[in-house]
Amino acid sequence: MTCMEIEKGDASHAENASGSGTGTGSEAPAYTADEEKRVRRRTDFVLLPMFCAIFALGFLDKTALTYASVMGIRSAAKLTIAQYAWLGSIYYFGYLAGCYPMSVGHQRLPASKFTAATIILWGATTLLTAALLGFLESTIAPATIMFTAEWYRKEEQSTRVGIWGSFSTWGGILGAGVAYGLSSREVEAKWGKSGTVMAIPSWKGLFLFLGGLTVLIGLIFLIVVPDTIDGAFFLSSRDKEVAKLRTLENKQNISEKHWKWYQVREALLDPAVWLLCALTVLSYIPNGGITNFYAIIVMGMGFNVQEALLLSMANAWLSIGVIVTMWAADRIKCRSLAGIPLTIVSIVGGVMVWVLPRSQKIARLAGFYLSLAFAIPTFVAMTLLASNIAGRTKKTFVTGLVLVFNCTGNLIGPQAFRDKDAPVYAPALLTFVVCNAINLCILVAFFLYYRSENARRDRLYGKPLPDEDQFVDLTDRENKSFRYML
Structure with missing residues (x-):
């Protein structure tokens, strides 16, 4: 099979589209602005809540371990800091094992049903143990990337990823509240302030609550999220045509099911892919450390268990930062540079925690909150992967590759925390500052590379035609009319 072959289903889709009047630049659009707004609004009404929910639970099921670290799991299992660090890292061995099965599954199986099944299984394993979560949760990234490419135009994708990605920290308010309530209830029972003793330790109750909630969301996802535009119950026949x-203009054919090795080779030789991998691993080294040691770090500043759990709710400031950053990226049509301001904020915050004396615990806590902005490059990377990598096999392969580097960063992060560095953990904080500084350079490199590549293509091929090569499974490098989002 050559890269120019078109599947029968795709050919039919192409005929339908051309028959509807999509034209080249000189013809009128095949749909009105009101029709487009209606389709986008209906799509947002169904997809946004579901992806917000699974991003929130994905974050909560991971951070449950950091809540549990100060709720009794370390003493119950007699874990040292080094052993606890490995407990956080082990999670990502499961994630690593799931990267390629999940990516390939999303290419070859019905997207919605496959995603829903893994969410339900992921919730079930949360009910049993936190250590098995990684394999199943690794479905989230492939799912969001594929759904984003199919349902939203390029200039809409960044804002949507910002909205549902922000629920990673909005969800922290729920998780911290539940953890605080369970922990306080256990303390009251222990000191005789309540007549009822909890049947299980509070940290176990936290896992049971989150696991049950995840299973419920998985069942809802199965019912309401369609595999393709054609299966969308919330769109009329005309709406489905408009949605396609x-x-x-995304110039991405996501219906292709065949694995094409030449696209894998192209991905391995693409400098933008390796920039994406570098950005990912450097973003997730801080993530792996902070996710597992958040409560321990805050307690090391002089706060007690209940205070540390409540203070973690303030992480939600980052949700606003993510939404504003990704919205601004769509407005200025430049995602790489939009990610720079909060990355600088993260560096400043990390330096504050590192250099300020321990007596200034409020200032150090404020710096710690600011340092959490290290997550911004991860959202930039996600949107660039969705918009700038074309070719079904290439996108699938790069998604898996990025997940591998995601796991690598998360595996390294917890190991930066050592017993001898407690309670400040200065070497770990310095590591995170350096990672952010390098990411600044990578974001600039993305901007320069994509801008020069777009300019080169304009010189060689002229401006792209809006309906050129829409239904052929071409990679971004093969398609002469493909232009990169900056």
């Missing part, structure tokens, strides 16, 4: 037409 309005994403033609």
Whole structure:
């Protein structure tokens, strides 16, 4: 099979689109602005809440371990800091094992049903143990990338990823509240302030609550999220046609099921792919450390268990930062540079925690909150992967590759924390500052590379035609009309 072959289903899709009047630049659009707004609004009404929910639970099921670290799991299991660090890292061995099965599954199986099944299994394993979560949760990234490319135009993707990605920290308010309530209840029972003793330790109750909630969301996802635009119950026949037409400019054929090795080779030789991998691993080294040691770090500043759990709710400031950053990226049409301001904020915050004396615990806590902005480059990377990598096999392969580097960073992060560095953990904080500084350079490199590549293509091929090569499974490098989002 050559890269120019078109599947029968794709050919039919192409005929339908051309028959609807999509034209080249000189023809009128095949749908009105009101029709496009209606389709986008209905799509947002169904997809946004579901992805917000699974991002929130994905974050909560991971951070449950950091809540549990100060709620009794370390003493119950007699864990040292080094052993606890490995407990946090082991999670990502499961994640690593799931990277390629999940990516390939999303290419070859019905997307919604496959995602829903893994969410339900992921919730079930949360009910049993936190250590098995990684394999199943690794479905989230492939799912969001594929759904984003199919349902939203390029200039809409960054804002949507910002909205549902922000629920990683909005969800922290729920998790911290539940953890605080369970912990306080256990303390009251222990000191005789309540007549009822909890049947299980509070940290176990936290896992049971989150696991049950995840299973419920998985069942809802199965019912309401369609595998393709054609299966969308919330769109009329005309709406489905408009939904397909309005994403033609993405120049990405996600219906291709065949694995094409030449696209894998192209991915391995693409400098933008390796920039994406570097950005990912450097973003997730801080993530792996902070996710597992958040409560321990805050307690090391002089706060007690209940205070540390409540203070983690303030992480939600980052949700606003993510939404504003990704919205601004769509407005200025430049995602790489939009990610720089909060990355600088993260560096400043990390330096504050590192250099300020321990007596200034409020200032150090404020710096710690600011340092959490290290997550911004991860959202930039996600949107660039969705928009700038084309070719079904190439996108699938790069998604898996990025997940591998995600796991690598998360495996390294907890190991930066050592017993001898407690309670300040200065070497770990310095490591995170350096990672952010390098990411600044990578974001600038993305901007320069994509801008020069777009300019080169304009010189060689002229401006792209809006309906050129829409239904052929071409990679971003093969398609002469493909232009990168900056």
